[in-house]
Amino acid sequence: xxxxxxxxxSKIGMVQLEGDVLSVxxxxxxxxxxxxxxxxxxxxxxxxxxxxxxxxxxxxxPVCDREARRFNQxxxxxxxxxxxxxxxxxxxxxxxxxxxxxxxxHVETLSDHKAAAFGRAFGVFxxxxxxxxxxxxxxxxxxxxxxxxxxxEIGKEPDYNEVLKALKKIKA
Numbered sequence: 001x002x003x004x005x006x007x008x009x010s011k012i013g014m015v016q017l018e019g020d021v022l023s024v025x026x027x028x029x030x031x032x033x034x035x036x037x038x039x040x041x042x043x044x045x046x047x048x049x050x051x052x053x054x055x056x057x058x059x060x061x062p063v064c065d066r067e068a069r070r071f072n073q074x075x076x077x078x079x080x081x082x083x084x085x086x087x088x089x090x091x092x093x094x095x096x097x098x099x100x101x102x103x104x105x106h107v108e109t110l111s112d113h114k115a116a117a118f119g120r121a122f123g124v125f126x127x128x129x130x131x132x133x134x135x136x137x138x139x140x141x142x143x144x145x146x147x148x149x150x151x152x153e154i155g156k157e158p159d160y161n162e163v164l165k166a167l168k169k170i171k172a
Contacts, residue, residue, distance in 0.1 A: 008126075008133050008152050015154075017133055019123035024148060028139040029121035033087060033110035036096035041110055043118065046083055048141045050170060052163070054086040055124045055135040057154060059098040059109065063134075064088070067157050068107055074164065075106035081141070082171070089113045089131055124150070136163050138170055146170045 008015055020029070030044040043053070054071060056064040068086050075084040084107045088095065095109040112118040112132065119125025124133040136158050138147035147166040151158050 008150065008154055015126050015128065015133075017123055018125045018127045019120035021123050022137075022145055022148060024145055026145055027143055028137070028145040029118075030143070031112075031117040031121050033112055033118055034092050034114065035111075036092050036099065036109060038092055041108075043085070043110070044139065044143050047143070049081055049083045050141055050167070051137075051139045052082065052084045052167060053122075053137040053139065054084070054107070054158075055118070055122060055132045055137070056086055056088045057131040057134065058090055059086065059088055059095060059102075060090065063155055063157055065098075065102065067134075068104055068109075069102060070157075070160060072102075072104045072107045074160075078167070082167070083108065085110055087112050087118050087132065089116070089119070134158065138163070138167055140170055 030042055032040050032042055035041045058064055071084050086107050086109045089112055091113055092111045099109055116125050119132045124135050126133055134151040134154050136149040140146050149158050
C-alpha cells in the first residue's frame with residue numbers, strides 16, 4: 001500500500017493517510033461499496049451523472065452530521081444530473097438509521113466498512129482507526145476526477161462555497 005506524503009490532523013494529532021494519491025483530470029477509481037439495504041453499489045455506475053462524493057469519518061459525529069445535512073439541502077436544488085454520495089466506514093444499518101433520523105433523502109450513503117476499498121483507492125483511509133479522512137471529490141459524467149478538497153483538520157467542515165463553485169463550473 002502506498003502512503004501519501006500529506007497528513008491530516010485530528011484530536012489525536014497527525015495521522016498518515018493510506019492509499020493512492022489522486023490527480024484532477026485522471027479517471028476516478030470505481031469501487032464497490034455497500035448500500036443501506038446491504039446490496040452492492042458501484043461508485044461510478046451511473047454514467048452521465050456528475051458525482052459529488054463526500055468522504056466522512058462517521059455520520060454519527062456532529063461535524064459529519066452537519067456536512068451531510070448541508071449537502072442534502074444543496075442536493076435538493078442540483079437537479080437529476082448530479083448525485084451526492086456520502087461514504088463512511090459506518091455499517092450500512094447505522095447509515096440507514098442516521099438518514100431516517102436526520103431526514104436526509106437527497107444524499108446517498110454508502111459504506112466502506114468491509115474492505116476500505118474506497119478509502120484506499122481515494123487515498124483517505126486512516127489505518128490506525130479504520131476511518132476515512134474528510135474530503136470532497138467531484139467526478140464528472142465521464143468518470144474523470146474534476147475536483148479534490150482534502151480537509152486538513154478532520155474536525156472541520158469542508159469549504160462548501162469552493163465545492164459548489166467547482167460543481168457549477170463542471171456542470172457548465
